[in-house]
Amino acid sequence: MRIRVGHLYPDYLNIYADRGNIAVLSRRAALRGHELVVDPIGVGGALEPDAHDLLYVGGGQDREQAAIAPDLAARGDAIREAVAGGAALLAVCGGYQLLGRGYRGRDGSFMPGAGLFAHETVAGETRMIGDVLLECELDPGERRLLAGFENHAGRTLLDSGAEPLGRVVHGFGNDGESGFEGCRVDSALGTYLHGPLLPRNPWLADWLLERALAHATGEASERLAALPDELEEEAFRVAAGRARVRGGRR
Amino acid sequence: MGVRLELETLAARAVGTASRAAGRGGGTTLPGKLLWKLDPGAVDELAAELSSGVALVSATNGKTTTTAMAARILGGGQRLAWNSAGANLLSGLASALVAARGADLGLFEVDEAALPEAIARTRPRVVSLANLFRDQLDRYGELEILAERWRAAVKTLPPDATLVVNADDPVVGDLAEGRDRVLRFGLDDPRHARPALQHAADSKYCLRCGAPYEYAAAYVGHLGDYRCPSCGHARPPLDVVARDVELVGLTGSRFTLHGPEGEVVVELSLPGLYNVYNAAAASSLAFALGASPAEVRSGLEDFSAAFGRFERIATGTKTIIVLLIKNPAAANEALRTLETGVPPVLVVALNDAIADGRDVSWIWDVDFEPLLPHVERVVASGDRAAELGLRLVYGGLPEDRLEIVPGLEEALDRGLGLVEAGTDLVVLPTYTAMLALRDVLTRRRLVKPYWEGGPA
Structure with missing residues (x-):
């Protein structure tokens, strides 16, 4: 099966490992006999709501994020329609912030976002930096851990009733206070966990692939065959240990 | 000089000696830390005593090497207060000042974030700023x-101070705009340009208008001959230029250095284009302090390597080559020096202490890809060996060519076991992995401890 990925602003939002996350999706799809086709989508490029099975939005430094923010905000309808139609989405760090309602700067300015996730981000005084461990329950009854690294000044405040990606076991999370991290709408996930998130958390890569495949085939999502994943498990084990010992303290 | 300062420096120096005697490392930062705690103003007073003043060097990459090169050029005729072991916070400057009372010239590499305070306290005659790359965003x-912060710090420089900038870096080059006493250095040899900007290059959008720069030549990361097609912001004319660069694999390089007072041909025994940049930075700093082209040339040619950055260590019939990797730009350049003769065996070591960056994401911005199809075996080591292994597998390394050996000493021995007699073993460690490997080599009496410097 061919899985069509729309990678938004790869020239601007590419800080750390965004290409790694795509490489993981590509390789894990290939190992199951599927092909990942990645379309880079730049400022002004076309984004049709039904053209992609999975959308990816990475993170960038402030300057790069500001450069693409108006373009992304203008695509709100197309992105919400794609997600409502069952497309999977992963947004990391800056991409996660910009897919909310907007970002309020310390000077009171407001940068509108794409309005997919029910949250608003407020610039904070200090950066929240460190290793993170989350507990997620994306499918009822299936609790799984996610190990990553966060580095953000923004405090993201979820609307009441908005579903987080996970509960913070160690680290700061969305705002350093609520105990939640990330946000989920259907098969769309947003998170502050940047860097090589998918390489050491292969279950999440498979979760996204399963939903992207379901969108591509038009059938109910099915579990992908397990892979050996020994290196992945070891990398996860060490990263989770780091979060336990030195993750941010709320 | 007051009695108070005299007592403080004596006490601080005694602590350094005691630290070494107790076998607790080099004692390079302890005396300074103490003095810095006792009396931060002592740095100002000690710096003011230097008859030839102070020169500061900062950059994301190359500060230790550039400063060491400048020390070679300038150290012949005068005594230096120099933080040669890379202790580059204010406490490290304090240590160097304490250890070299009576020196003529202060020559210091300075941590990027510490630059504003270093400028305020040492009132430098020359400041050399070479590049800004993404590095340890967690820190x-x-x-x-x-x-x-650099823009604000440069504005506080005394008017008679000379600012040396790498004009090939758009952000750094721009710091010299509007200043009188400036030396701009750069590279001019399009034969060594990369075909495209590297993955995740920094500063690729115009400072003035935000349009992407066009590069007539991109040499190292975003360093090169840039021009904005939209507003015309471009690399300014250069005062010190390296031209006709010949790179000789891991052995060294040869280039012509054009300065304000003529040109010299330089043979450098350090590999890679990034070391040509370091040499251009060190030369410019030396020119600003009155060195002649001949002095620059002989200083550079006498120079071997700064501590831990690039070392060639003989062990029995095999040679260990250590190339420090510490952020994407530096790692890409280290890997590039290997491209002309890909070594059969690599040991790559990734630690995640504060000095390495606790966030290991940066390894995904390193372009390992061109190298990996050609190596026979890679030993991944360090505290985050598995994470590194994953990066290499995704970079195209077949899994049967990868070994995960987290222990550094075991990894080194495994690497040595894999290479044949008469062959080089290339080791690429992050900072604390490099220190730990050096401890192993010191114990085996293959290198001297770092506060003495150099191979045994």
Whole structure:
């Protein structure tokens, strides 16, 4: 099966490992006999709501994020329609912030976002930096851990009733206070966990692939065959240990 | 000089000696830390005593090597207070000042974030600023935050101070705009340009208008001959230029250095284009302090390597080559020196202490890809060996050519076991992995401890 990925602003939002996350999706799809086709989508490029099975939005430094923010905000309808139609989405760090309602700067300015996730981000005084461990329950009854690294000044405040990606076991999370991290709408996930998130958390890569495949085939999502994943498990084990010992303290 | 300062420096020096005697490392930062705690103003007073003043060097990459090169050029005729072991916070400067009372010239590499305070306290005659790359975002925050601090710091320089900038870096080159006493250095040899900007290059959008720069030549990361097609912001004319560069694999390089007072041909025994940049930075700093082209040339040619950055260590019939990797730009350049003769066996070591960057994401911005199809075996080591192994597998290394050996000493021995007699073993460690490997080599009496410097 061919899985069509729309990678938004790869020239601007590419800080750390965004290409790694795509490489993981590509390789894990290939190992199951599927092909990942990645379309880079730049400022002004076309984004049709039904053209992609999975959308990816990475993170960038402030300057790069500001450069693409108006373009992304203008695509709100197309992105919400794609997600409502069952497309999977992963947004990391800056991409996660910009897919909310907007970002309020310390000077009171407001940068509108794409309005997919029910949250608003407020610039904070200090950066929240460190290793993170989350507990997620994306499918009822299936609790799984996610190990990553966060580095953000923004405090993201979820609307009441908005579903987080996970509960913070160690680290700061969305705002350093609520105990939640990330946000989920259907098969769309947003998170502050940047860097090589998918390489050491292969279950999440498979979760996204399963939903992207379901969108591509038009059938109910099915579990992908397990892979050996020994290196992945070891990398996860060490990263989770780091979060336990030195993750941010709320 | 007051009695108080005299007592403080004596006490601080005694602590350094005691630290070494107790076998607790080099004692390079302890005396300074003490003095810095007792009396931060002592740095100002000690710096003011230097008859030839102070020169500062900062950059994301190359500060230790550039400063060591400048020390070679300038150290012949005068006594230096120099933080040669890379202790580059204010406490490290304090240590160097304490250890070299009576020196003529202060020559210091300075941590990027510490530059504003170093300028305020030492009132330098020359400041050399060479590049800003993304590096340890977990520690420094974003590149733009550092750039803004540098802009503010440069404005506080005394009017008679000379600012040396790498004009090939758009952000750094721009710091010299509007200043009188400036030396701009750069490279001019399009034969060595990369075909395209590297993955995740920094500063690729115009400072003035935000349009992407066009590069007539991109040499190292975003360093090169840039021009904005939209508003015309471009690399300014250069005062010190390296031209006709010949790179000789891991052995060294040869280039012509054009300065304000003529040109010299330099043969450098350090590999890679990034070391040509370091040499251009060191030469410019030396020119600003009155060195002649001949002095620059002989200083550079006498220079071997700064501590831990590039070392060639003989062990029995095999040679260990150590190339420090510490952020994407530096690692890409280290890997590039290997491209002309890909070694059969690599040991790559990734630690995640504060000095390495606790966030290991940066390894995904390193372009390992061109190298991996050609190596026979890679030993991944360090505290985050598995994470590194994953990066290499995704970079195209077949899994049967990868070994995960987290222990550094075991990894080194495994690597040595894999290479044949008469062959080089290339080791690429992050900073604390390099220190730990050096401890192993010191114990085996293959290198001297770092406070003495150099191979045994």
